[in-house]
Amino acid sequence: MAKFALETIRHSASHLMAAAILELYPDVKFDIGPSTEDGFYYDFDFGTTKLTTEDLEKIEAKMTEIADKKLPFERIELSREEALKLLSEKKQNFKVERLADIPEGEAISFYRCGKFIDLCRGPHVDNTGDIGAFKLTSIAGSYYRGKESNPMLTRIYGTAFADKKELKAYLMQIEEAKKRDHRRLGKDLDLFSISETVGPGLVLWHPRGGFIRNTLETFWRKEHYENGYDLLYTPHIGRSNLWETSGHLGFYKDSMYSPMEIDEIDYFAKPMNCPFHIEVYKSRVRSYRELPCRWAELGTVYRYEKSGVLHGLMRVRGFTQDDAHIICTPEQIESEIEDVLNFCLHIWKTFQFKEIKAYLSTRPEKAVGDPARWEQAQKSLVNAIEKSGLAYEVDEGGGAFYGPKIDLKVKDAIGREWQTSTIQFDFNLPERFQINYIGEDGQRHQPYMVHRALFGSLERFFGILIEHFAGAFPAWLAPEQIRMIPITEKQHEYCLNATRELKKAGFRVECDTRSESMGAKIKDARMQRVPFMAVVGEKEMQSNTFAIRSRREDQLGQMDLATFMKKLQNEVDNKL
């Protein structure tokens, strides 16, 4: 066991950084410096001084100097008056405001480390030598208290670990992640773009990205029909009374866009598909005999996200959920949940994600719905997870007020975890919309309702896939599967004929007839992550073959077209 928790080390590193900055920039004003999921940051006001990434090195050197001195973190408790006096003397106006946030009666503690003294709750490591290894990573602007009307501060990010080895492994992962950044690959591979003219957070799918999306959708639809789902299509907007009934205008309004008016009635772009599916259910009387309803839709929704949090495909304002709702009887719920979870796992394995972990969130204190139903719902979730053999964690009381849920997190090729599928019970909407079915007893009963998404959204899933495969999509997803490379003009006709044959057989192939060298053509095909190259020179033409190179296995030797097609078809069929 490490001596200190990682977050304690990281938070202490933020003090260390602040101490170094105080020495280098004596007039700096401090805001706060918490630890984060992968490091720490501290917000500063440097006045008119502008910091660049080059300054980070200097700050790091100063941090090392202080760390080596093994200066202790000393806790000092002050009265509110004393604290105010100290901070005012140091002209730390942000800290004065933060002091006012501390409730009456709570201890006001400061931590001193060398010359730097900070208003802080703690805890910290014992001395600056306990911060094993650290690195400053970036600089960004950040509004004081996250509010755009407040002054812009300078946020410096860093990370820290218990030792140098862990830091090194983390930094290598970051390097690898940069190479795989879906925003960069999206541009290099011409997959998608986001245009300021169209609007931030709104994705334009280019032909190559569009091809992949179409392949994903086709796969998704086929799998859903095979797993007993029906597909729905519902509109993008719905009138205000729908969203009042659903409760969205009550608790979700901040994430919805302003309405548009049609015939003097407000219509809202949908942030969710559920109310529409419920209206399909309510379109007539339902009998227990037709349950379960498993209704899926690739439904495009619009949600407001602050411009500061938008991020490539990962966080957007318009996206297509691979949504589904299961409406069933209490007797059916257990096997339905089991099926959904297995369906999820099948999907993730198809895309070559091997490590999957489940997170179960249970009933919070404030909740709607019958406690007995919560009990049954949670039991069905636990049973399904245990039968699947997945590792899982329980967030006791961490569920939404309307029902318990399972979230899945998958690990990608470089070990990063992504939150993806969700299986979420809902005791709220069936109540609000008064949905029911006629049971065997001839009486009306309230069904169970479950929301679930496998990919999450197509946009985010695509982003994850780009990074997971580093743009090198398996042949079944690759927008271009084969690049035909004639070495000289003499082979053009031969190659163009083969290109036509391959296209006729349903493969996606391009022929590079530019007057570039073979080396340059191969390099370009590699850059575009094309799974196979078919190089043709005099020798291949004579023997009626192709020199096949695979992105994965390199040189595969000479093959005739039929043999190559068979190999390719095998990769496609097995989604290799």
Ligand SMILES: [Zn+2]
């Ligand atoms: Zn602290």
Ligand SMILES: [Zn+2]
């Ligand atoms: Zn839903």
